[in-house]
Ligand SMILES: NC(=O)C1=CN([C@@H]2O[C@H](COP(=O)(O)OP(=O)(O)OC[C@H]3O[C@@H](n4cnc5c(N)ncnc54)[C@H](OP(=O)(O)O)[C@@H]3O)[C@@H](O)[C@H]2O)C=CC1
C-alpha cells in the first residue's frame with residue numbers, strides 16, 4: 280500500500296516507521312510535516328530528534344512537506360496524526376479526498392463559538408461529511424511501537440473499506456489490529472482516559488497508595504462508560520482496547536504525558552510549568568472541561584473528571600480534590 284501520515288510528532292512518526300518496516304507488508308510510507316524545515320531535518324538526520332529521539336527512520340520511509348493536496352494524491356490511505364487542535368483544518372483540506380482517511384487523535388475539540396467541544400467524527404460530520412473515514416486507537420505508547428514491541432490497536436469506522444485498509448496497513452508481526460464499528464465508543468475511551476490519567480498521576484504523586492489508584496481506574500471506567508453510552512456508544516466497547524486497555528496503560532505507564540502532568544502537579548508545579556516541561560501534547564489538559572460540559576448536558580455524573588477540571592482551573596488544591604471525592608455520599612456500584 281501507499282500510505283501518507285500527516286503530522287510528524289511522536290505518534291505519527293512511530294506508526295509511519297511501523298508500517299514501513301514491520302513484516303510482512305513493508306508498505307511505501309510518506310511522513311508529512313507541516314514545517315518544511317522540520318521535514319528537511321528529518322530527511323537529513325533520518326531521526327525525529329525532537330519527538331522520537333534515538334529511533335532511526337527506515338531508509339524506505341519518505342519525508343515531505345508542502346501542500347496537503349499534493350501529499351495525499353495517489354495514496355491508498357491517509358493518516359491524520361496531529362493533535363485534536365489540528366484535525367478540523369486538515370479535514371477541511373481533505374473534504375473531497377476519495378481515499379480512506381483515519382485520525383489518531385484522542386480527545387474532544389476545544390469548544391467553538393457555535394458548538395460545544397466535539398469528538399473527531401463529529402468534526403468530520405461538520406467539515407467533511409462525504410469523507411470515508413475512521414479512527415485508529417488503543418493502548419499504544421509511540422516509543423514502544425517504534426521499537427517494534429508487541430501492541431494491539433483498534434480500527435473503528437462505519438465503513439468496512441476503512442477498517443480493511445487499516446488492517447492491511449498496520450496488522451503485522453508487531454501490531455495486531457482489531458476492528459470495531461463503534462466509532463463513538465472508541466473515541467470517548469481515547470478522550471476520557473487522558474483526563475483520568477491526570478487523576479491517577481496526581482494520586483500516585485501524592486502517595487495515596489495502590490488501593491486508591493485501583494479505585495480511580497475502576498470508577499473512572501464507570502464514568503467513561505456512562506458518558507459514552509449517553510453519547511450513543513455500545514457499553515462493551517469500554518471493556519476493549521480503546522477503553523479499559525488504554526485507560527490501564529495511560530493511567531499506570533510513566534511514558535504517558537497525561538499521567539506526567541498529574542505527577543508534576545502533585546509535586547507542586549503549576550499547570551503551565553507541567554505542560555511546558557512535556558514538549559508534547561497532553562490532550563487531557565485541553566479536553567477535561569469539555570468532557571465535564573458534555574456530561575452535564577447529558578445529565579451524566581463524572582466526579583473524577585470534575586475533580587480534574589477543578590484542579591486544572593486552580594479552584595481546588597490536590598488534597599481538597601481528594602477530600603471532595605472521598606466525601607461523596609455512598610452509592611450503588613452500578614450507578
Ligand atoms: N504519542 C503517543 O504515544 C500517542 C498519541 N496519540 C494521540 O495522537 C495525537 C498526536 O499525538 P503525538 O504525536 O504524541 O503529539 P506530539 O506532541 O508528539 O506531536 C504533535 C505533532 O502534530 C503536529 N501538529 C500540531 N498541530 C498541527 C496542525 N495544525 N497541522 C499539522 N501538524 C500539526 C506538530 O507539529 P509541530 O512540531 O510543527 O508543532 C507535531 O508534529 C494526540 O491526539 C495524542 O493523544 C495516540 C496514541 C499514542
Ligand SMILES: O=C(CO)COP(=O)(O)O
Nearest residue numbers: 417418419420535536537
Ligand atoms: O494515548 C496514548 C497511549 O495509548 C498516549 O498517552 P499520552 O498522550 O498520555 O502520552
